[in-house]
Amino acid sequence: MDFASDNTAGASQRILDAILAANAGPAAAYGADSFSAKATELLSEVFEKEIACFLVATGTASNALALGAICPPFGAVFCHQESHIMEDECGAPEMFTAGAKLVGIPGHAGKIGGEDLAATIAAFPRGAVKQVQPAALSLSQATESGTLYSCEEISDLAAIAHGAGLEVHMDGARFANALVALPCKPADMSWRAGVDVLSFGATKNGALACEAVIFFDPAKASSLPYQRKRSGHTLSKGRFLGAQMVAYLEDGHWLGLAKTANAHAVRLAQGLAEAPGVRIVWPRQANEIFAILPRRTDTALKAAGALYYEWSSRRFDAGIAAPAQDEVFVRLVTSFATLSSDVERFVAIAQGRA
Amino acid sequence: MDFASDNTAGASQRILDAILAANAGPAAAYGADSFSAKATELLSEVFEKEIACFLVATGTASNALALGAICPPFGAVFCHQESHIMEDECGAPEMFTAGAKLVGIPGHAGKIGGEDLAATIAAFPRGAVKQVQPAALSLSQATESGTLYSCEEISDLAAIAHGAGLEVHMDGARFANALVALPCKPADMSWRAGVDVLSFGATKNGALACEAVIFFDPAKASSLPYQRKRSGHTLSKGRFLGAQMVAYLEDGHWLGLAKTANAHAVRLAQGLAEAPGVRIVWPRQANEIFAILPRRTDTALKAAGALYYEWSSRRFDAGIAAPAQDEVFVRLVTSFATLSSDVERFVAIAQGRA
Amino acid sequence: MDFASDNTAGASQRILDAILAANAGPAAAYGADSFSAKATELLSEVFEKEIACFLVATGTASNALALGAICPPFGAVFCHQESHIMEDECGAPEMFTAGAKLVGIPGHAGKIGGEDLAATIAAFPRGAVKQVQPAALSLSQATESGTLYSCEEISDLAAIAHGAGLEVHMDGARFANALVALPCKPADMSWRAGVDVLSFGATKNGALACEAVIFFDPAKASSLPYQRKRSGHTLSKGRFLGAQMVAYLEDGHWLGLAKTANAHAVRLAQGLAEAPGVRIVWPRQANEIFAILPRRTDTALKAAGALYYEWSSRRFDAGIAAPAQDEVFVRLVTSFATLSSDVERFVAIAQGRA
Amino acid sequence: MDFASDNTAGASQRILDAILAANAGPAAAYGADSFSAKATELLSEVFEKEIACFLVATGTASNALALGAICPPFGAVFCHQESHIMEDECGAPEMFTAGAKLVGIPGHAGKIGGEDLAATIAAFPRGAVKQVQPAALSLSQATESGTLYSCEEISDLAAIAHGAGLEVHMDGARFANALVALPCKPADMSWRAGVDVLSFGATKNGALACEAVIFFDPAKASSLPYQRKRSGHTLSKGRFLGAQMVAYLEDGHWLGLAKTANAHAVRLAQGLAEAPGVRIVWPRQANEIFAILPRRTDTALKAAGALYYEWSSRRFDAGIAAPAQDEVFVRLVTSFATLSSDVERFVAIAQGRA
Incomplete structure (x- = not known):
């Protein structure tokens, strides 16, 4: 993941x-x-x-x-x-x-x-x-x-x-x-x-x-x-x-590779949007998702081996509510090489289903 | 070649x-x-x-x-x-x-x-x-x-x-x-x-x-x-x-690759040294040979498809007699990928045997 | 001036x-x-x-x-x-x-x-x-x-x-x-x-x-x-x-020169503070005064030959009310060579007394 | 001097x-x-x-x-x-x-x-x-x-x-x-x-x-x-x-200043050319003189308080015989402010007359 x-x-x-x-x-x-x-x-x-x-x-x-x-x-x-x-x-x-x-x-x-x-x-x-x-x-x-x-x-x-x-x-x-x-x-x-x-x-x-x-x-x-x-x-x-x-x-x-990457991101964003407590920060438009996760979700995902970067809170813009104490601001990126199974597993954990 | x-x-x-x-x-x-x-x-x-x-x-x-x-x-x-x-x-x-x-x-x-x-x-x-x-x-x-x-x-x-x-x-x-x-x-x-x-x-x-x-x-x-x-x-x-x-x-x-390259250069230098009118400019010590060729040799080699650079006469040093009018100063480089057959053919042409 | x-x-x-x-x-x-x-x-x-x-x-x-x-x-x-x-x-x-x-x-x-x-x-x-x-x-x-x-x-x-x-x-x-x-x-x-x-x-x-x-x-x-x-x-x-x-x-x-310059600034700031419609933007602490002038004051001063720079509104900071349409944001600097008579004349014009 | x-x-x-x-x-x-x-x-x-x-x-x-x-x-x-x-x-x-x-x-x-x-x-x-x-x-x-x-x-x-x-x-x-x-x-x-x-x-x-x-x-x-x-x-x-x-x-x-400087150089070069053992290295054409002095002359000049730079022997060119052991290669520069009396005294010392 x-x-x-x-x-x-x-x-x-x-x-x-x-x-x-x-x-x-x-x-x-x-x-x-x-x-x-x-x-x-x-x-x-x-x-x-x-x-x-x-x-x-x-x-x-x-x-x-x-x-x-x-x-x-x-x-x-x-x-x-x-x-x-x-x-x-x-x-x-x-x-x-x-x-x-x-x-x-x-x-x-x-x-x-x-x-x-x-x-x-x-x-x-x-x-x-x-x-x-x-x-x-x-x-x-x-x-x-x-x-x-x-x-x-x-x-x-x-x-x-x-x-x-x-x-x-x-x-x-x-x-x-x-x-x-x-x-x-x-x-x-x-x-x-x-x-x-x-x-x-x-x-x-x-x-x-x-x-x-x-x-x-x-x-x-x-x-x-x-x-x-x-x-x-x-x-x-x-x-x-x-x-x-x-x-x-x-x-x-090149177009095929990008479509694959973006499709993974669509699915991931959709799954996260339905996960309890998760906020999508900026609209998902290509292959990157910026989300605020409840800290317990973040902990569960990392425990399962998921890799992603915590994003700098400094990078927030005025239109967005900053993460709370028990939240984490993260970036998720998909690529042509992303596995659908990884996406599904990630979503399942975020949704509390795994 | x-x-x-x-x-x-x-x-x-x-x-x-x-x-x-x-x-x-x-x-x-x-x-x-x-x-x-x-x-x-x-x-x-x-x-x-x-x-x-x-x-x-x-x-x-x-x-x-x-x-x-x-x-x-x-x-x-x-x-x-x-x-x-x-x-x-x-x-x-x-x-x-x-x-x-x-x-x-x-x-x-x-x-x-x-x-x-x-x-x-x-x-x-x-x-x-x-x-x-x-x-x-x-x-x-x-x-x-x-x-x-x-x-x-x-x-x-x-x-x-x-x-x-x-x-x-x-x-x-x-x-x-x-x-x-x-x-x-x-x-x-x-x-x-x-x-x-x-x-x-x-x-x-x-x-x-x-x-x-x-x-x-x-x-x-x-x-x-x-x-x-x-x-x-x-x-x-x-x-x-x-x-x-x-x-x-x-x-x-890495050592094997270099030995191969150098061995090709040894053979090439040896063959050129025995070619009529060819002068080796600096001692061949690794995988590069600097030589002065008679222009007719240069012409014959190029006609046969050989590739190499003419070297700048400016790069001569005081210890070397500069090429004459009917001579060309060239650099030859061998590598791990050089073909022995190319070396032999090159030498044969230089020696007037092909 | x-x-x-x-x-x-x-x-x-x-x-x-x-x-x-x-x-x-x-x-x-x-x-x-x-x-x-x-x-x-x-x-x-x-x-x-x-x-x-x-x-x-x-x-x-x-x-x-x-x-x-x-x-x-x-x-x-x-x-x-x-x-x-x-x-x-x-x-x-x-x-x-x-x-x-x-x-x-x-x-x-x-x-x-x-x-x-x-x-x-x-x-x-x-x-x-x-x-x-x-x-x-x-x-x-x-x-x-x-x-x-x-x-x-x-x-x-x-x-x-x-x-x-x-x-x-x-x-x-x-x-x-x-x-x-x-x-x-x-x-x-x-x-x-x-x-x-x-x-x-x-x-x-x-x-x-x-x-x-x-x-x-x-x-x-x-x-x-x-x-x-x-x-x-x-x-x-x-x-x-x-x-x-x-x-x-x-x-x-050097200290004497600086004291002279600052003293001129003190007098100038004081005079401007008492001028109708003038706002001192930042506290005068050395030899520079940043002020918002009514446009008519600015016009009168310039007509009298006063020289000073309009200051960039971009340089405002959050704590200050920006100049209105009929106001001008200016910087005034005094030096060791400033003439007291110039300061007094400037103040008099700003105060509408000249 | x-x-x-x-x-x-x-x-x-x-x-x-x-x-x-x-x-x-x-x-x-x-x-x-x-x-x-x-x-x-x-x-x-x-x-x-x-x-x-x-x-x-x-x-x-x-x-x-x-x-x-x-x-x-x-x-x-x-x-x-x-x-x-x-x-x-x-x-x-x-x-x-x-x-x-x-x-x-x-x-x-x-x-x-x-x-x-x-x-x-x-x-x-x-x-x-x-x-x-x-x-x-x-x-x-x-x-x-x-x-x-x-x-x-x-x-x-x-x-x-x-x-x-x-x-x-x-x-x-x-x-x-x-x-x-x-x-x-x-x-x-x-x-x-x-x-x-x-x-x-x-x-x-x-x-x-x-x-x-x-x-x-x-x-x-x-x-x-x-x-x-x-x-x-x-x-x-x-x-x-x-x-x-x-x-x-x-x-x-500017022209007057330069003429004065050059005139001093003319006199200085002339005097040095007539001094025993002194060689003028390059033709004096403006206000600088490059000369090779006998070391005893150099010593006498310095003892009299003359100031000038020893010039780098590296700066020699092929047309000039390098200074011998008992010689010094120097640069002398005149300016609008040079004193004629300094020039004359310098020349006199170089010529062994003072």
Whole structure:
């Protein structure tokens, strides 16, 4: 019963098979191989647009390289105050931008509102030399609270950002989980909605270690080959990144994996909602569930071997009643590798049936 | 006939099998898994010392993180002027040290001499505020010229460095190839000779993407967990790094792979030495051969599909006659995956027998 | 009627005279002159402690160098969310720390409260690799809201910081203005209260361009000579910094200047408090007054040529009623060079008497 | 007899007077004052071109800010291997470029030759991702060896640089000393010869602390206001920088100061050339003399109180016979403040006449 994260899962068999298949014979190093070329081709198809694409092994690298390309050292990146780039990357964006400032914006359920965004940007007037200069908006889809922006919401926020001269980045570590939950296509949820640079995740959704930094305007990617290299993120045996991404995309494998993960989350959320004393904190929209459990439920689940993180109470937003003394605030994540039996057993315990 | 690099090879079957085996079930993320712990344990055994170990996916990351830990922004790293950190990492050491200076030292066959080292360090007096301050010596073993330092030579250079208050780093991207060519143990070629931090490579010798930053004094590694994270080099599914390193080390697999690679190089060098008009530039000591070929030989080899790099004439050192107009300076690299038949065919062509 | 800032004033005559006097004959460059040595000696006397002292020309340099010495690239600096280092230095602390994160803490009247500090530090657990690590607390004295910490308050906050393993920095751009308003000695307001590194300002209080970075434990200053040099802050004709600081300190000149500035502020605040419709926002404690003026008063003052800044409404804190439509939120600053006649005229206009 | 440096001199009386005059009354802070505006105006006149100009207090700041504006973190700055930016700024260019690499080029008498420049640039092929990318050429005028480039030489080097896509920076810490020694105008020695960004020094030639970063294409200066601020180089009482520069330029004051300094050097070089056993190392062209003295002469001079630096033997170039055991290699610098009587006394001692 491991609901700690979608990165405690391994890789999908199909992706592992692709790695094995890619192993045969020599291949050009540093991304000049045919697998990497094929990955770019497939991503261009998926996004219905010619793109520039840079494969790396981690989401932090993907986000930080993307932000480094669109934010100068004296720039500001606007993001949700609980976002991954703000809270969970130990200052990677600061390192890759050579010292830019991340400006956190509060917002219910992990989402930034348009008015808050506009007001925050306005607090950093263009040309006011004492202050860092507005450079980028970074949105997470799905958010750190497991919620989703609709394509319209992304469009609206991107329009505000573009109107103020900012570039728009999307942290898509869970892009697939978001996509399959919304009635839109990859292009709709990204460049058609105004996203300029996308960190397109695969690792949390079944890859071994593979993420793509995608520039929808290839002309803006000119520094990336060098920045990827000097940050140590250009893998010598690049074929193995390419092979993962190809297998991930071919035949809609990525969509199937995400649908599986989300379906487990639907069932888990439903089961918890019916469990006595359990409160679902934010709406379950992708593959993460944030819930407040009675402490006795938490104790029973852990005694049964369930794994999940207690979530920081600091991460609460104003719209939610904080956990009481005898309650625990937790995050549960499902993945393609989650077992239905684990979900059912977890629910049964939470409902006091096991 | 691919002799372009040891990173155009894939991974060894044993290492791929280990990745597959590690895939089963959930595992703690970010390096807290049992495979990573086992890797540290095995490395401690191999080096006969308690170490601190950080697995990453690239050699550039390994070198840059190591240097960042031992050189301040106002420091100088002394290295051979043709070393990988100087010439081939697009400024990674500068990025990870926040702007330190690499000071290149010339030297025959890719090796630094003790007098040159001492004189160069002396040109940066301790406390002379206008100049960057001596902080680290970085040695490559094997060197970029495919040559080796004896353990005594390492000891002598390290003693000079330590005497001047420097830490000693070793770029061991081809540590295994060097080790099996010398009559010494891993500890002799590293910490017993004075190496403080080692970039221990596995990728070029059969791993998919795995390198270890090894601190022989774990107390000096306190910043590494954070620097690895903020540089995006902490893989979420860390088990796959751990599994590679474990398979690499167990049962002497790494030594076998290196011996195979080196044996191919021995045969290739021998065959070339007997080829008309071919000059071996630096002594073949590990798995790289630097040779000057008659242009007609080069043409014949390429026509037959052989792959290898022309080496920069700038990289010549004073002891070697530069290639003539009708000659080409090339680098040939063998690996565990090199085919004997390719070696023989290459030699036959070079010798004008095919 | 220039109340825009205390840096729109020139330098005191005594300090200019000292510059002239220092000009005679040659002097050793880069701070090795006798004036700089004398400055260190006088500062040691003033603070009753042997110190390490580094003179620079700007407050931003002073703050950023100080923070760079006590916060690693993966560290967090805790400060008031409206502090100068957070809002007004265009990312200098981020540059000089090579990418650390400033964590803003809200607090009434520009001051951080102990509970808020403790809670914020606790949100960055030691050893939690995903997050930047608590490294420093930075307090401003006087604050950006013109208020003061008592020595006890500084002590309490420093104790919390030290208890969590942090170093304590004080931004003392207006150290003198604070000091003469409190019943304590320089040592009491700094190291005896737990301050480790002090940015000791002179420019706003009558120097031409002179600030001192003061380490109360000289052993912690070992990197400063190099960091000052490589950031371009080691003046070649260092005698002119030394001469300013010496003249500033000798015969209590600095205290006299600050008393004059504060006395003007007392009178100005008193006059405004009695003006119809004017609200003093935060208590006037040093040489800055934050007030809400009726728009008609603002209009009348500006028509008469008064200079001052409208203050950002964003900088309001929860305890204060925001300005209404027909009101303006302004900052007024007095200095040693303020003319009493200007104060009186300003007050007269505000009170509708002129 | 202080010939240690031109920064051991004080400031010219005229410049000090200007500082005093600028002190009266309030002035807008951070460079928005009328003196700074006037300085830009005068510099535009001097250089016969509309420029963007940023005043700072040190030459290191000026150079580093200039290079940071034209070289990305993954870029290379080509410069003479003995240049000030390479040897004497403790890594400032690396800090302000966020980690770029300085590539030193050897060359007789402190000057870079065209062939060496072209060959060195060619060793960093555009698009070769492993290597830092050619970004800037930095020339020193006068050089660190006290020699001068003719305007034609500057033109030729700049043409090579521009042809390879580089920007051209000039370190003009001694721009005035060079200018008055050559038959050309400021524009000829800078932008007409291809210089894009100039560090225009005044400190060594009579200012208290004042240098200008000058962009001959103002459009390229867009990041400078922010980079100057975040590096702590925007002086709050900016009028004092402006006033220095205005006084420096008005009525040709700067040219007079430089002529005086150079004339002292002419006399000193002449006297030394006639002294027994003294060798002039590089031709005296501006206000610096590099000479090899018999040790007995050195001893006699020092006994008489003469101050000057022994120059690093490492700084020798191939064209010069190194000092013998009983010889000393020294640098002598004259300034506007040098006393003729000191020159004569120095010469007399060197010639054994005193």
